[in-house]
């Protein structure tokens with residue numbers, strides 16, 4: 001397991017390196033290729049891809065450095081962090097290779113350029129060292145152990161509230177405190193205060209949503225893979241937010257707010273946090289109200305397709 005942890009963590013760190021190299025290679029093309037009388041780097045739809053890849057590379061690097069800091073600090077168990085690095089790195093690189101190949105246009109598809117090879121080579125990263133599906137289940141199941149044990153300890157109070165009213169009051173106070181006074185993260189640079197406040201709120205709402213899911217599904221949560229996937233995806237995003245806020249804070253503190261390099265990093269961190277917050281909010285809503293998601297419909301559609309062993313729908317022209 002330790003060998004796999006090193007592999008997973010290293011794979012994520014390597015993916016950050018690959019994204020940086022892809023940015024370098026693709027920037028050469030965007031800075032020289034002209035279409036419609038302009039360099040293609042001037043088109044918003046091309047620029048967007050460079051910005052998004054840079055955010056992913058920054059977040060992946062930040063997660064890698066945070067994880068190494070935990071290991072160097074003596075943390076014995078970094079299995080979940082290693083799995084997070086593997087999932088985020090492999091999926092970010094896959095998206096980034098696709099974006100870069102697109103910026104290269106037809107040339108990207110040709111063997112004389114390195115992009116089609118990058119695409120084939122990066123695809124395996126989602127499969128080996130533990131498939132990303134299995135790793136998501138691992139992250140979620142290891143993460144809910146604490147809340148599940150807490151709920152178990154609370155069971156007598158829930159069964160006989162009057163007999164254990166002190167325990168019940170303490171639990172209600174804990175939940176109210178989490179809701180109305182979310183955890184504050186000390187030391188985040190003031191330039192990043194709005195992202196830091198967002199992070200605090202998301203951590204609190206995630207905690208409440210996990211408590212709710214554990215109470216609702218109890219032991220059966222082991223088989224609720226779409227619920228577990230949401231928990232894992234939120235965990236990955238929150239770890240990424242913690243990592244980018246920490247990294248950008250360090251640069252802002254060292255370089256000063258006026259420095260262009262620090263401002264660039266602040267923008268990278270803010271962009272990651274803003275995008276992650278949208279995903280986290282959607283996943284928390286899915287945990288809180290599964291009936292409002294498409295999970296049920298998608299499951300039924302999949303069963304129909306798998307039972308038939310093929311695509312099923314009446315042909316629009318009646319064939």
Ligand SMILES: Cc1cc2nc3c(=O)[nH]c(=O)nc-3n(C[C@H](O)[C@H](O)[C@H](O)COP(=O)(O)OP(=O)(O)OC[C@H]3O[C@@H](n4cnc5c(N)ncnc54)[C@H](O)[C@@H]3O)c2cc1C
Pocket residue numbers: 124127128129130131132133134
């Ligand atoms: C190029 C290459 C190099 C490799 N190198 C090594 C190596 O050095 N050492 C080594 O040990 N292995 C290696 N492998 C094997 C690799 O680790 C496995 O292919 C990988 O673990 C997936 O196992 P599998 O192929 O049996 O797929 P399966 O386990 O059959 O999975 C098929 C699909 O079902 C999903 N799935 C399976 N079980 C579940 C579940 N319980 N819940 C949800 N989804 C599930 C998987 O995520 C996957 O999407 C290598 C593979 C390749 C292609």
